[in-house]
Amino acid sequence: MRFIHLLALTLLLAACSSSEENELTRLEDFYRRARQYYDVGDLPRAQQQASMGLALEPDHPKLNLVMGRTLLQWRDLKHVAAAREYLEKAHDLDPDYRTTYSLGEYHLRYAEFLLGESAILEARLEEMAGEEGESLADMKTRAETAQGKAEDHLNQAEEFLSETSTAIPDDRFTMRLLANCYTHMERTDEALEVLQKLISELQRSRRYKNERLALQELNLPQEDALRQALRADMDMEIQARGLASTIYLDSKRYPEAVQELTAILNLNPELSHEYFNRGMCYYWLGDLSSAAEDMQVFVRKTDRQIESKEVSQALDIIQAYKNRRNVPLAEEATPTQG
Incomplete structure (x- = not known):
């Protein structure tokens, strides 16, 4: 009888262990598929797979991260706002540079929506200058509230992105977002400093890739992938120099603006507004x-x-x-x- 009890206990433990292993495997499968869909830009399927995984384990840090990042990529107010819950949980469960960066991006994106709302309200107030009424007072209050909330989110964005930059100083994506953040905060000297560092990093990356294309024997898929990465470097450098030129233009620093715009046109002569x-x-x-x-x-x-x-x-x-x-x-x- 004792043998039978031991055998039953052994089988029960084995069944529990097998069940746990199966659930872990399913969670990893959900995460793997969600990440694959996210990487190719299939946001509905990425969101679906992450949601199914989180239904099994709400405290899975990687699934919370990919769900939050997927919602961010929709780039509309509703989805960006919904990303906060998942990104904060991911950061609480695993506070590494990936979750820190993602929270910084969330706060920056949300601040940009608020700044846009404030700008629209301010423009309407200018159109209605000289008029009176409760609607104008309400509009002014809404504009000030949106501006104040945006400033709070920008401060939080700077905190998270600066922490990420300390952890990975040469990360181009962090530098790009941090420069945008400083620009919105009207801290233009700091924005330009980050942009120059970003441009230097992108130029170094382009030199390395061009050397590989010139000197190494690559098969066709390798060459295509390297050329796509090179194009991505150039596109990001154009964006960085575009932001720098805007800062110089706003500051009436025209010689520096000319220098940045000339560099942009050297990278892509087919652009038009840069000539203007x-x-x-x-x-x-x-x-x-x-x-x-x-x-x-x-x-x-x-x-x-x-x-x-x-x-x-x-x-x-x-x-x-x-x-x-x-x-x-x-x-x-x-x-x-x-």
Whole structure:
């Protein structure tokens, strides 16, 4: 009889162990599929797999992280707001640089929605200047509340992103978000410092990849993957230099803005609005010839309507140069009809 009891206990323990192992395997399968769908941008399926896994184990740190990051990637207010619960739980369960970065991104994205709401309300208030009424007072209160909440979220974003930057100093994604955060906080010197570090890191990465393409024998899939990574580096550098040029323009530091815009156009000459911005910088610097040259390229490339403010400004500058020189430019600029 004692043998039978021992055998039954052994079988029960084995069954419990097998059940636990099966559940762990299922959780890992849910996480693996959710991560695969997330990596290829299939957000509905990533969210579905993460949700099914969390129904089994709500305190699974990796499933909470992938669910929160998936919700962030929808990039609308409803989903971004819903990401907070999962990202905070992931960070509480496993406070590493991944969960810290993700919380920083959440606070930055949510702050940007609030800043957008505040800007819209402020614009409406300017349109209604001189009017009175409860609706105006309410609108002003809502704008101030949104601005205040945005500042709180920006402070939290900076805290988390700075912590991540300390843990992984050369991470380009952290640097990009931290520069955006400083820009929204109007801490432009710190934003420019981070942007220059980011640009240097991207240039180093591009040199390395170009050397590999030139010197190593790669099969076709390897070469394609490396070229895609190189393109991603260039795109991020264009974004970083674009933000830097905007900061310089807002500060009326036109020579530095020209330098950044020229670097952008060297990376991608097919862009159009950068020619307009550089042309305006040349105009404000008193270089009408260079301004007219850039504006001519802009109106040839842009898809904006001829009645748009930018195209009108460009044509005025071109005409001012022609009047001063009293000689037609080599090639007439014709705006593209939208």
